[in-house]
Amino acid sequence: MPVGPTTRRRQLGADLRRLRDRKGLTLEEAGARVGISKATLSRYETKEGTVKWPVVDALCREYGAPDQERELLVDLAKGARVQGWWHSLADPIPESMNLMLTLEDEVVREDHYACMYVPGLLQTRAYAEAVHRASEMRCTEEEIHHMVDIRMKRQDLLTRTDPPHIWAVIDEAVIRRVVGGRDVMREQLKYLSSQASQPHVTVQVLPFKAGAHAAAVGSFVILGGPVPELDVVYVDIIGGGLFMEKPPELARYRLAFEYLRAQALDIDLSASFLDQICGEL
Numbered sequence: 001m002p003v004g005p006t007t008r009r010r011q012l013g014a015d016l017r018r019l020r021d022r023k024g025l026t027l028e029e030a031g032a033r034v035g036i037s038k039a040t041l042s043r044y045e046t047k048e049g050t051v052k053w054p055v056v057d058a059l060c061r062e063y064g065a066p067d068q069e070r071e072l073l074v075d076l077a078k079g080a081r082v083q084g085w086w087h088s089l090a091d092p093i094p095e096s097m098n099l100m101l102t103l104e105d106e107v108v109r110e111d112h113y114a115c116m117y118v119p120g121l122l123q124t125r126a127y128a129e130a131v132h133r134a135s136e137m138r139c140t141e142e143e144i145h146h147m148v149d150i151r152m153k154r155q156d157l158l159t160r161t162d163p164p165h166i167w168a169v170i171d172e173a174v175i176r177r178v179v180g181g182r183d184v185m186r187e188q189l190k191y192l193s194s195q196a197s198q199p200h201v202t203v204q205v206l207p208f209k210a211g212a213h214a215a216a217v218g219s220f221v222i223l224g225g226p227v228p229e230l231d232v233v234y235v236d237i238i239g240g241g242l243f244m245e246k247p248p249e250l251a252r253y254r255l256a257f258e259y260l261r262a263q264a265l266d267i268d269l270s271a272s273f274l275d276q277i278c279g280e281l
Contacts, residue, residue, distance in 0.1 A: 012056070012076040012232050017045040019063040034058040036127075100241065101150075102159065103232055109224035111257050113215045114169040116236075117179065118188060119168050120151050121158060121165035122195050127173070127188040128152070130180030166223070167202045169260045175205065175277050182281050189278040196271060202263035203275050214259035222253055 020030050024062045031041040034055060034171075044051055059068035104110070112119045117131050128151050132144045139147070157163060160188040175192075196203035206213065221234045233244045233253045244250070265273060 009051070009076075010225075011227075012051065012073060013045050014229065015069075015073055015076075016059060018057070019060065019065055021062045025063075030059065030062065032245050033062045046268055056257065060069070100234060101154065101233075103223045103234075103243075104154065106225065107157075107164045107223050107227055109165040109167070111222040111224070112170075113164065113257060114168060114174050115171040115215070115219050116174065116177075117219075118170065118174060118192060119166075119221075121155055121166060122168065122192055122201070124184070124191050125152055126184045127179055130184060140154045158198070160194075163200045165200050165202070166205075167203045168260070169206055169257070169264050172205055172207045172273075175274060178281070186278055186281040189274055189281070193271060193278070194276045196267075196274070202267060203270055203274070204261060204267060205270040206260060206264040207273070210263045212224055213263050214256040220253060221257075222250075222257060 020027075023030070025033075026038075027041050027045075028038040031038050035058075036055060044055075044059075053074050057070065057074050060073055065073070110121070112121075116125065117123075120128070123131070125148060128148045129144060132139070132147050136144060136147070158166070165246060170192075175189060179188070192203060195201045217235075220234045223232045225231055228250075231245070231250050231254075233249060234245070235242045244253075264270065
């Protein structure tokens with residue numbers, strides 16, 4: 001899968017920090033050598049905002065980076081200016097969604113735990129509309145349709161030549177909660193089953209009988225980058241979402257997802273259970 005602009009930017013920041021540490025320079029010392037402030041260099045390393053490739057080139061030379069590595073980092077700096085498809089939308093989108101779309105456009109895998117609704121990448125349009133109407137009480141119909149259009153566009157991720165692997169552990173409450181009425185829910189469960197038959201989509205159901213489990217705090221997604229150090233966890237909260245990328249946070253959620261996969265029904269039993277619930281509707 002091609003490396004996207006945000007992944008490039010995050011990788012660039014991590015590499016610049018590594019090279020500076022190896023050289024034994026402070027932010028102030030390194031910045032002074034190339035004519036930028038301590039605050040600007042800190043921003044470069046913390047992966048925030050835009051970067052200028054000539055500055056990256058100069059930093060690499062000061063740090064004594066080999067030519068091949070310097071050229072690679074300059075290419076990363078140039079590629080970090082590319083913008084995704086959602087930036088061309090006429091209507092604005094929430095900042096948390098902008099970050100989610102940016103990260104999701106570059107993932108190699110997504111690990112979902114869903115305790116309330118079917119993950120957005122696996123929703124039908126009718127189901128997504130019902131979810132948005134329930135959760136966005138003050139939105140107009142036009143705004144709801146705009147948000148649903150974006151959600152449907154996100155699903156293009158699954159039809160790429162080299163799509164990411166989606167692994168979804170879905171609580172039984174999700175497939176028993178009738179969202180949008182019986183017809184909408186039946187269609188949703190059939191669609192979920194059909195998607196689960198794709199080689200890059202894995203669906204497991206976490207049944208009520210599993211009892212207490214590792215993610216009682218709520219739904220989350222682990223957005224997997226090309227290397228584990230670039231993973232990000234997204235946690236649903238009212239009004240948006242929370243993104244976490246510190247190693248201890250990532251470790252906790254990775255471990256929780258491993259436990260959830262172990263507690264859930266296996267793939268075949270999950271498929272049978274989905275068919276059973278669909279038949280009951």
